[in-house]
Amino acid sequence: MSDEALCGLKVLEYGEFISAPHCGKLLADLGADVIKVEQAGIGDGARRFGPFPQDIPDSEKSGLFLFLNTNKRGVTLNLDTEAGKIIFQQLIRWADVFVENQSPPDARKLGIDYKTLHDINPSLVVTSITYFGQTGPYSGFKGCDLISLHMSSEAFANPAYEVYDPEKNPPLKLPGHSGDFLGGVTGAICTMSAIFAQLAGGMGQHVDVSQQEALATMVCHEVGDYYDAGIQYLRDRKSRWEDSPKYACKDGYIMMNIPFQMWGRVVEMMGNPEWAKNPSFQTPIGLHENWSKVQPKIIEWMKEHTAAEVEKEAREKRIDVSIVHSAKEVVTNELFKARGFFVDIEHQMAGKIKLPGAYCKFSTTPPVVRRPPPLLGEHNFDVYCQLLGYTAENLVKLKQTRII
């Protein structure tokens, strides 16, 4: 048994773009045997997303696809054909887990809905990641990352301190495709939990992941305030009882946390100015109540220094601080070098490429890139011939008739 946490776990993935592929990646990177089924001819939409080297679109060189599909075997299949459906059912019998992210109506159309699959393989765990879940009044709604962020109130609560005018500054989606990524990791968590139930002798079951619910957990405190005290969250900056931790420096921005316990050190950092000695600023309540007098002074001081200077001095005084890094500063940062965070992979078409690595260091079963992200249909022979027993001639016919 190798040192791979999920060695031996067989996962079939029919994942489009981000959420289900992210779930598949998390399992694959820990050693699960993940077979990714892509639509014959066109493949996963993430192949068309980029970023592409030199902005030349190439479905084998899309950065997002490469990141999300490490360690998977890739096959092509046309689920709209009878022969394709039969092959798919053979794969379903092989698998312990099936992960997909079609809308419930589309899943039924393709014959990959839970009821159909459960009849074929009753011990199969089926994880469906959708925007609104399998049941409920919104379950037929069309969604995407933007919609899930707004319908979970996460957008309403973002950004926390930058809404100067609610009329002009709308509720804001998070960067990138945060909703879809969260759907993926939530899917991975719930998939693992169903696997334990399966291991304990249970049958397979349907894991129903709703991206709206996954994101709603981000605003659990704000919801709690409403339930406990009827507080209606107001977006504008003036309504926040804490203040923004972000400050503009001469040449950039920093984030700094200034709770009362750190106030003394912040005052020292600013050179013990006279204004800070005001007796009303010396208690937690006093500081909070007088923050509108204190903050402009801090803002002024920050503007007189570079972000690097502030970060250095604050760190020396053990104040919580960071420069607001751009992607460039992140990639070259010493911490990630020391932690070995970025991983180098070698891909047949994309060449040598550096990718973000893992969220966690595992002492015994660290994620490793054992195989690069698959080319479209790269493992058709491995899977259809070696695993399922089709002959090489069959494979050619299947290709000619557009089944694969």
Next chain:
Amino acid sequence: MQKLPLSNIKVLDFTQVRMGPQLTQWLAVMGAEVIKVETKLRPESFKMVGIPGKLTAPILNRVGYFASLNYSKKSVTLNMKNPKAIELVKKLITHIDIVAENYSTGVLDRWGLSYAELKEMKHDIIVCSASGFGRTGPMKDELAYAPVIDGFSGYAFDNGYPEGEPAEAGARGFADSIAAHYGVFAVLAALYYRSKTGKGQYLDVSMTESELAFAPESVLEYIINGRVRGRKGNRDVAMAPHNCYRCKGSDTWVAIAVSNDEEWAGLCKALGNPEWVKDSKFSDTLRRWENQNEMDSLIENWTIERDHYEAMRILQAAGVMAGASLKIEELSEDPHLRERGFLIEFEYPDKTKVRRLASPFNLSDSGKGNYTHPPELGEHNNYVFGELMGMSDEEIRRLEQERVIY
């Protein structure tokens, strides 16, 4: 009906505030017995409110934020400054499968509870240690605070209005929440490995690394093309329309996205096929992308006349991706979430009720999870020290007086 997936698992929970408790709450909902170690000396509630006066209930552990992140757990009080408390923990370890903690680096080591030492007590123990910057490396002693993590990982740079400044992610504790999710997954993977091999391990979950693994797109752009992307707001890199539009009423909005010609036709139909949609400026995806400023204003002329739920329903009926930008109070009473059993209510022993959101755990046979009221401080001392560890009532009382169980 199957048992909950983690019914046979016990977790010793040394976590506080956000990242750790959210992680262990997941495990509790999945059926694990999570024993939260607290102390009367420093109730967690005080750490969570920031300033006095925000404590809305007189009873400790009834503070709102505590209830959101600590339901389904058990609570014991242990004064870890007292060596006898540490001895109790060492005896308890034989019953434990997972130890979770998010103290500053070194705290558990000082108590003689490092991974190496815990492994001596129970060879297959899984230890999940969560921190801002990792337990190894040049920043292992830095404190963790979500906005600082957002700044460090590059997430804040990407967040915010295009014409504005970088912004920490709302809602509060976002970076904590992301790390909690990845941490839970890591723990479950480690449990799976243990079930096959009998081996435990040490998990070093870092908030910065979790946030980066969660939001790789800007970093990929820099790695592949040496470019730093600007903030995009509600817009997309390719889809248009893709934005958030004013509706009738104060601070009321609807989000709309169109990804192909078919959906565009649906949008036109829903808007009543006004003249402007026939303009060649909007006739295909590329032109819609180029003219989206103008297109957004025109769409807003329609949305501004309607309530956001109404706009959403009309557009969804026409096959368009649309969603009301729910306010917190709207989310808290959302009929869809209610029907799915996501809005839950707990009852304390004194019959006080508290409402909260469930965890997004929904298995067709194992059910929706274990939901019990957030524990009172030390509520399960008798259960853990008496029933589980076999101590007598007198012993427990004595240790309470000695401020060991405290």
